[in-house]
Amino acid sequence: MSVLEKISSEEIISLENKYGAHNYHPLPVVLSRGEGVYVWDVEGKKYYDFLSAYSAVNQGHCHPKIIGAMVQQAQTLTLTSRAFYNDKLGVYEEYITKYFGFDKVLPMNTGAEAVETALKLCRKWAYEKKGIHENEAQIIVCDGNFHGRTTTIISFSNDENARKNFGPYTAGFIKIPYDDIEALENVLKSSKNIAGFLVEPIQGEAGVYTPAEDYLAKAKALCEANNVLFIADEVQTGIARTGSILAVCGNCTCENACEKQSTYVAPDILILGKALSGGAYPVSAVLANDHIMNVIKPGQHGSTFGGNPIAGAVAIAALDVVNDENLSQNARRLGKIFREKIGEFVKTSNITTLVRGKGLLNAIVINDTEESDTAWNICMALRDNGLLAKPTHGNIIRFAPPLVMNEEQLLDCISIIINTLKQFEK
Numbered sequence: 001m002s003v004l005e006k007i008s009s010e011e012i013i014s015l016e017n018k019y020g021a022h023n024y025h026p027l028p029v030v031l032s033r034g035e036g037v038y039v040w041d042v043e044g045k046k047y048y049d050f051l052s053a054y055s056a057v058n059q060g061h062c063h064p065k066i067i068g069a070m071v072q073q074a075q076t077l078t079l080t081s082r083a084f085y086n087d088k089l090g091v092y093e094e095y096i097t098k099y100f101g102f103d104k105v106l107p108m109n110t111g112a113e114a115v116e117t118a119l120k121l122c123r124k125w126a127y128e129k130k131g132i133h134e135n136e137a138q139i140i141v142c143d144g145n146f147h148g149r150t151t152t153i154i155s156f157s158n159d160e161n162a163r164k165n166f167g168p169y170t171a172g173f174i175k176i177p178y179d180d181i182e183a184l185e186n187v188l189k190s191s192k193n194i195a196g197f198l199v200e201p202i203q204g205e206a207g208v209y210t211p212a213e214d215y216l217a218k219a220k221a222l223c224e225a226n227n228v229l230f231i232a233d234e235v236q237t238g239i240a241r242t243g244s245i246l247a248v249c250g251n252c253t254c255e256n257a258c259e260k261q262s263t264y265v266a267p268d269i270l271i272l273g274k275a276l277s278g279g280a281y282p283v284s285a286v287l288a289n290d291h292i293m294n295v296i297k298p299g300q301h302g303s304t305f306g307g308n309p310i311a312g313a314v315a316i317a318a319l320d321v322v323n324d325e326n327l328s329q330n331a332r333r334l335g336k337i338f339r340e341k342i343g344e345f346v347k348t349s350n351i352t353t354l355v356r357g358k359g360l361l362n363a364i365v366i367n368d369t370e371e372s373d374t375a376w377n378i379c380m381a382l383r384d385n386g387l388l389a390k391p392t393h394g395n396i397i398r399f400a401p402p403l404v405m406n407e408e409q410l411l412d413c414i415s416i417i418i419n420t421l422k423q424f425e426k
């Protein structure tokens with residue numbers, strides 16, 4: 001332990017370089033501790049976390065209630081596989097289905113696995129309920145999508161980095177522009193073999209693209225009219241991030257997803273991950289009603305770790321925290337302040353062109369090309385000034401702090417961001 005304690009950031013980075021696959025390009029900061037909205041590097045420097053592990057740590061780092069539930073369950077029973085029942089899964093399944101207003105849940109571990117599950121579920125439903133001929137089902141996806149990294153999912157990505165030299169690709173997907181109702185209408189008209197429409201309510205990885213106010217409701221209505229499943233990938237937008245429990249809840253800030261709200265756009269299949277565990281453990285979920293979920297029978301899909309007792313205990317605690325601490329309301333209120341203050345700066349600035357987002361999922365666009373390293377350099381300067389964020393797509397910086405942030409901390413962060421951006425004014 002004494003050897004490990006002395007290891008420096010530089011040494012750890014060189015270890016990763018030498019022994020780890022180079023499938024990421026991290027900002028050079030080595031973190032060893034987290035609490036709430038803060039993280040500390042191995043040298044003891046403290047930072048605001050403005051990425052929240054891509055919105056997995058919405059409840060804040062090492063939330064005592066979530067960690068408490070995890071430790072207690074880890075000391076009791078960790079894994080049985082689904083060959084046997086465990087005493088947590090059913091309790092968790094009742095909890096999460098009531099929370100999000102669905103008949104059933106299929107538990108998985110990562111976001112990509114949950115997306116895969118949703119795609120398989122959609123296809124099986126199409127053959128067995130809708131009556132599409134075998135192997136002919138098509139699923140509509142959007143340009144600029146991010147749904148994970150499996151072979152099937154990257155098959156319908158337009159990110160060359162994610163796709164190139166990983167073929168042959170999985171067939172059965174049609175890509176249309178995002179936030180384009182006419183394109184959706186046309187493709188639905190063009191074929192009888194459409195099974196589903198997979199969409200992110202806000203495109204996070206693409207750079208926090210928020211669609212037109214009525215896009216999701218119109219898309220859902222079109223799907224319904226054509227007997228096509230509306231599949232919402234809320235792995236990043238869900239669990240209070242955008243100022244409501246789900247982004248499909250629209251303007252409702254109550255802490256449950258429900259049909260009672262006129263702004264609620266009910267997905268036929270809902271995909272959750274990331275903050276479902278508050279970042280403590282890989283937990284993902286696919287939710288649907290019986291007429292869809294019941295097409296999957298024993299032996300047809302599964303995962304050794306999916307639905308394990310630690311996952312169940314952690315997810316219940318993580319969702320409880322969202323309620324107990326009013327995280328949706330907080331995200332909504334602080335998000336407004338953030339866009340207002342940063343927006344004022346953007347008006348007077350020539351280094352940024354705009355700020356956009358919803359709740360505490362926001363981004364600024366840097367006034368430079370996608371190929372430039374300006375956004376990267378700004379993130380390095382933010383790091384030096386005590387705030388961690390990462391560029392997405394070259395010239396866009398995403399800002400997504402833990403939702404347990406308070407107003408005073410947010411104002412502190414806003415002044416760090418503005419002062420840093422000022423160093424880059426042209």
Ligand SMILES: *Cc1c(COP(=O)(O)O)cnc(C)c1O
Pocket residue numbers: 054110111112113115146147148149200204205233234235236237273274
């Ligand atoms: C992160 C993400 C995924 C993939 O989740 P993993 O846990 O990384 O596999 C899928 N969809 C969206 C919208 C995401 O943001």
